[in-house]
Amino acid sequence: xxxxxxxxxxxxxxxxxxxxxxxxxxxxxxxxxxxxxxxxxxxxxxxxxxxxxxxxxxxxxxxxxxxxxxxxxxxxxxxxxxxxxxxxxxxxxxxxxxxxxxxxxxxxxxxxxxxxxxxxxxxxxxxxxxxxxxxxxxxxxxxxxxxxxxxxxxxxxxxxxxxxxxxxxxxxxxxxxxxxxxxxxxxxxxxxxxxxxxxxxxxxxxxxxxxxxxxxxxxxxxxxxxxxxxxxx
Amino acid sequence: xxxxxxxxxxxxxxxxxxxxxxxxxxxxxxxxxxxxxxxxxxxxxxxxxxxxxxxxxxxxxxxxxxxxxxxxxxxxxxxxxxxxxxxxxxxxxxxxxxxxxxxxxxxxxxxxxxxxxxxxxxxxxxxxxxxxxxxxxxxxxxxxxxxxxxxxxxxxxxxxxxxxxxxxxxxxxxxxxxxxxxxxxxxxxxxxxxxxxxxxxxxxxxxxxxxxxxxxxxxxxxxxxxxxxxxxx
Numbered sequence: 001x002x003x004x005x006x007x008x009x010x011x012x013x014x015x016x017x018x019x020x021x022x023x024x025x026x027x028x029x030x031x032x033x034x035x036x037x038x039x040x041x042x043x044x045x046x047x048x049x050x051x052x053x054x055x056x057x058x059x060x061x062x063x064x065x066x067x068x069x070x071x072x073x074x075x076x077x078x079x080x081x082x083x084x085x086x087x088x089x090x091x092x093x094x095x096x097x098x099x100x101x102x103x104x105x106x107x108x109x110x111x112x113x114x115x116x117x118x119x120x121x122x123x124x125x126x127x128x129x130x131x132x133x134x135x136x137x138x139x140x141x142x143x144x145x146x147x148x149x150x151x152x153x154x155x156x157x158x159x160x161x162x163x164x165x166x167x168x169x170x171x172x173x174x175x176x177x178x179x180x181x182x183x184x185x186x187x188x189x190x191x192x193x194x195x196x197x198x199x200x201x202x203x204x205x206x207x208x209x210x211x212x213x214x215x216x217x218x219x220x221x222x223x224x225x226x227x228x229x230x231x232x233x
Numbered sequence: 234x235x236x237x238x239x240x241x242x243x244x245x246x247x248x249x250x251x252x253x254x255x256x257x258x259x260x261x262x263x264x265x266x267x268x269x270x271x272x273x274x275x276x277x278x279x280x281x282x283x284x285x286x287x288x289x290x291x292x293x294x295x296x297x298x299x300x301x302x303x304x305x306x307x308x309x310x311x312x313x314x315x316x317x318x319x320x321x322x323x324x325x326x327x328x329x330x331x332x333x334x335x336x337x338x339x340x341x342x343x344x345x346x347x348x349x350x351x352x353x354x355x356x357x358x359x360x361x362x363x364x365x366x367x368x369x370x371x372x373x374x375x376x377x378x379x380x381x382x383x384x385x386x387x388x389x390x391x392x393x394x395x396x397x398x399x400x401x402x403x404x405x406x407x408x409x410x411x412x413x414x415x416x417x418x419x420x421x422x423x424x425x426x427x428x429x430x431x432x433x434x435x436x437x438x439x440x441x442x443x444x445x446x447x448x449x450x451x452x453x454x455x456x457x458x459x460x461x462x463x464x465x466x
Contacts, residue, residue, distance in 0.1 A: 069444075090323065097451050098443075132446045172462060210331075210461065211302075213365045218330050225458055228443065229405060 002027055003130045005137070006037045009045055013059050020057040023049075035059065038130065040137035044068035068135035073231050074180045076102040076155055079220045080187035081143070083112035089124050091217040095224045096128035096138055105143040110189030116143050146191070150198050155182035158204040161223055162191050171207040171223060175230035183207075183227060185220045235260055236363045238370070239270045242278055246292050253290040256282075268292070271363065273370035277301035301368035306464050307413045309335040309388055312453045313420035314376070316345035322357050324450035328457045329361035329371055338376040343422030349376050379424070383431050388415035391437040394456055396423050404440040404456060408463035416440075416460060418453045 004019045015023055015037070023029045031052055037045040037059070043066055047059035077100050081088040092103065103125070105116050121140050129137050157176045161183065175181060184191070184199060191199075200206065209222050237252045248256055248270075256262050264285055270278040270292070276299055280292040310333050314321040325336065336358070338349050354373050362370050390409045394416065408414060417424070417432060424432075433439065442455050 094451050094454070097447050098445055098455065131448065170465065172465075210465070212331055212461075214330050215364065218327055221327070221454065222331065222458060225455060226462070228445075229459070229462065232403065232405075232443070 001036055001133075002029065003036045003038060003133065005040060005126055005130060006045075007040050009037050009039050009047075009059075009061070010043065013047075013050075013061060015057040015059065017055045021054050023057055024052045024054050034062070038068075038135045038137070040129075040135070042067045042070055042135050044135045065135075069133070070136070071099065071231065072178045073227075074101040074155075075099065075224065075227050076104065076180070076182040077185070077220060077224055078104040078106050078149065078182060079185040080106045080108045080111050080216065081113040081116050082216050083188060085113065085116070087215065087217040088113070088116070089120070091220040092121060092124050093128040094221045096125050096134065097132040098221065098224050099134070099228055100138050100224055101136065102139045102141065104141040104149065106146050106149060106184070106186075107143055108146045108187050109192035109195055111187045112189070113187075114143070118142065146195050147198065150195075150202050150204075153182055153202060155180045157181045158199070158202070159207045160184040160191070160196060160199040160204045161207050161209050161219055162186055162196050164190070164193065164196060164206075166206055168206045168208040171209055171226045172230050174205065174207065175227050177231045181227050183223045185216060185223055188216055234269055234366075235262065236269045236271060236366065238273060238359055238363060239278075240273050242270050242272050242280075242294070243276065246280075246283075246294060248290040248292065250288045254287050256290050257285045257287050267295070271301075271368045271370070273362075273368070275300045275303055275368050277368045298368075302366070303369070304332065304464065305411045306460075307334040307388075308332065308457060308460050309337065309413070309415040310418070310453060310457055311337040311339050311382065311415060312418040313339045313341045313344050313449065314346045314349050315449050316421060318346065318349070320448065320450040321346070321349070322353070324453040325354060325357050326361040327454045329358050329367065330365040331454065331457050332367070332461055333371050333457055334369065335372045335374065337374040337382065339379050339382060339417070339419075340376055341379045341420050342425035342428055344420045345422070346420075347376070351375065379428050380431065383428075383435050383437075386415055386435060388413045390414045391432070391435070392440045393417040393424070393429060393432040393437045394440050394442050394452055395419055395429050397426065397429060397439075399439055401439045401441040404442055404459045405463050407438065407440065408460050410464045414460050416456045418449060418456055421449055
């Protein structure tokens with residue numbers, strides 16, 4: 001099934017330039033072909049190609065499914081990008097496949113990477129969303145300093161995964177279902193003790209992601225999966 | 234913490250050549266340094282370097298922990314390698330971090346890769362095991378044809394994850410805890426209907442890994458994580 005991203009499809013029956021090129025040049029689709037589109041905000045469209053064009057392919061909408069794959073909770077993953085960017089990008093791809101609503105790259109005390117390319121992140125997330133048939137495209141926030149971020153959190157259920165030896169519950173045992181969740185995952189060198197304390201002061205709960213010692217990017221995927229399962233109960 | 238792999242350490246107090254070189258040349262460790270070793274079968278050793286040597290570093294064992302991180306179940310992941318080998322290697326790394334006892338690369342009807350390099354797989358798994366402090370090194374079986382493999386399964390709890398529309402339970406809901414498990418994950422094009430039927434005929438149960446549409450390698454990691462969580466209950 002060929003899926004295209006057309007954020008304005010509800011307003012205008014055309015594929016954006018990049019998607020038009022991919023559709024016509026790469027996938028060689030022709031007039032009359034049936035394709036599927038996502039608008040990134042829950043809409044899944046079935047459409048027929050009317051005029052294939054490398055820059056502006058016109059389609060006819062045949063069918064619309066609103067709120068496709070809508071979940072009864074929202075998950076915000078705030079994660080410190082890894083020194084090796086491939087590992088962070090891998091996290092973005094896998095977490096998008098499993099299901100995330102918002103990504104925020106965190107700049108922490110011990111971060112080994114303090115710069116990320118938003119365009120690159122968006123490209124990876126869009127590709128993963130299309131591949132895994134997600135009609136909702138995850139929102140990617142700009143990188144932000146931990147201290148500034150922690151005081152402006154809006155989610156009700158707040159969890160921070162860290163390796164310090166303190167009272168921690170296994171995320172799946174405490175994660176509140178059917179309610180918005182934010183999970184913080186630190187850099188290779190973990191959050192600083194001060195950062196953990198700041199989170200606790202801002203109504204975050206310390207959680208464990210299991211017994212295994214995980215890399216940052218693996219912890220991100222495992223954490224995202226634990227929240228998904230907690231909502232399945 | 235510097236961890237080395239020394240399969241024969243219980244018999245002889247020396248690091249193997251490759252680990253000796255890494256220890257002395259790369260990490261520049263000296264006589265008197267305290268290091269840790271795993272034997273791959275559950276032993277975690279604390280040792281002191283007596284004679285650093287590029288080919289044969291001698292150590293003095295200070296402390297031994299047997300059955301380090303031993304779990305009350307064994308997990309066998311039999312997965313069809315992906316066309317893009319990076320994705321399969323990523324699965325090996327992440328599944329090892331989360332916890333797997335045996336890997337078997339499957340050659341299926343619709344497999345897009347029918348050859349893997351055992352040495353390469355072993356290198357990745359060893360590196361991930363050391364990084365995540367696993368004293369038990371996962372066993373890697375040679376690639377095998379699905380038909381031949383399916384009739385010689387020994388595990389009691391047998392699950393096959395596929396995308397066909399048939400009665401399927403969510404793995405975490407049916408996975409028997411504290412008991413050996415085998416989970417089959419197919420190639421990009423899924424198992425063939427005949428392969429699924431063969432599995433069912435051999436006492437396998439069809440399972441779902443959740444609502445999301447996952448790539449083969451993501452399904453492998455998610456499946457491995459679901460079995461781990463089922464054993465946490």
